[in-house]
Amino acid sequence: MNDELAHRILACVEAIPPGHVMTYGDVAEYVGSRTPRQVGYVLAQDGGSVPWHRVLKADGRFADHLRDEQRQRLIAEGVRVNNGRVDLRRYRWDGRADAKSS
Amino acid sequence: MTDLLALFHTGVAEFGARVHRVSDEQWATSTPCSKWDVTALVDHLIDEHLWLPPLVAGHDLEAAAKIVESQKHSLAGDRVAAWDAAVLASTRALDEPGAIDREVALSRGPTPASEYLGEMIVDATVHAWDLGRAIGVDDPLPAELVEFALPLARRFAGTEPYFQPPVEPPADATAQERLIALTGRPPRG
Numbered sequence: 524m525n526d527e528l529a530h531r532i533l534a535c536v537e538a539i540p541p542g543h544v545m546t547y548g549d550v551a552e553y554v555g556s557r558t559p560r561q562v563g564y565v566l567a568q569d570g571g572s573v574p575w576h577r578v579l580k581a582d583g584r585f586a587d588h589l590r591d592e593q594r595q596r597l598i599a600e601g602v603r604v605n606n607g608r609v610d611l612r613r614y615r616w617d618g619r620a621d622a623k624s625s
Numbered sequence: 626m627t628d629l630l631a632l633f634h635t636g637v638a639e640f641g642a643r644v645h646r647v648s649d650e651q652w653a654t655s656t657p658c659s660k661w662d663v664t665a666l667v668d669h670l671i672d673e674h675l676w677l678p679p680l681v682a683g684h685d686l687e688a689a690a691k692i693v694e695s696q697k698h699s700l701a702g703d704r705v706a707a708w709d710a711a712v713l714a715s716t717r718a719l720d721e722p723g724a725i726d727r728e729v730a731l732s733r734g735p736t737p738a739s740e741y742l743g744e745m746i747v748d749a750t751v752h753a754w755d756l757g758r759a760i761g762v763d764d765p766l767p768a769e770l771v772e773f774a775l776p777l778a779r780r781f782a783g784t785e786p787y788f789q790p791p792v793e794p795p796a797d798a799t800a801q802e803r804l805i806a807l808t809g810r811p812p813r814g
Contacts, residue, residue: 541645591720598634599712601642
């Protein structure tokens with residue numbers, strides 16, 4: 524994977540406002556990546572400087588290895604979690620800059 | 626017991642959503658709690674969440690106070706980041722198996738953690754309304770939080786220093802408005 528794509532993935536995740544989420548697939552689509560797996564790979568390598576916890580699996584569940592911290596971070600910023608899952612219809616970010624005040 | 630933890634998370638999320646929506650110029654805005662502006666209100670809740678981990682870990686008040694003081698020192702500055710860090714620690718402490726079945730050392734004596742948690746849920750609920758009112762976010766509180774908080778608020782209504790004297794709710798008051806009135810705030814004022 525090229526650095527330019529990794530950079531775009533990180534920039535996209537950085538732009539997700541607090542209290543909102545995207546799925547790995549959403550991010551992949553947004554940056555024109557071929558597969559959600561690349562998003563997971565980039566976040567695992569370099570995700571520490573961006574709000575990695577706002578990126579979820581396609582069904583609204585958490586990343587396996589960071590499940591507890593991801594849930595705790597999302598709760599702190601106002602995302603409700605029911606039975607280990609986030610309601611994507613309610614919290615999914617559509618990329619609009621004004622989503623924070625919606 | 627799992628339900629209590631879920632309610633706690635819901636209450637934290639309600640308050641947290643509003644913390645993340647405070648704009649730069651709103652931190653000095655007054656709130657429906659007579660003595661607090663937005664910064665003081667958020668600090669009050671941060672404080673509560675800093676106390677939780679040492680208390681649930683079994684420390685007495687004196688030892689817990691020392692831990693809280695050192696935490697506060699390291700969390701000076703950005704109040705939103707401080708809130709996130711405090712909640713990360715409190716939710717982590719409660720994730721420990723059996724945490725909710727322990728006793729905690731409160732100033733009134735050893736208290737079941739579940740009772741302590743229940744009071745924190747009421748606090749988060751009512752203060753989420755306060756913060757929302759202060760910053761212009763009027764989203765309704767989740768019904769399950771209001772339903773949980775109402776009987777507790779009835780029991781403690783008017784007991785200083787926790788609650789101001791209740792005010793008379795409007796005749797057609799919703800459950801949320803009755804809760805707010807019980808804790809001494811005019812729900813539509």
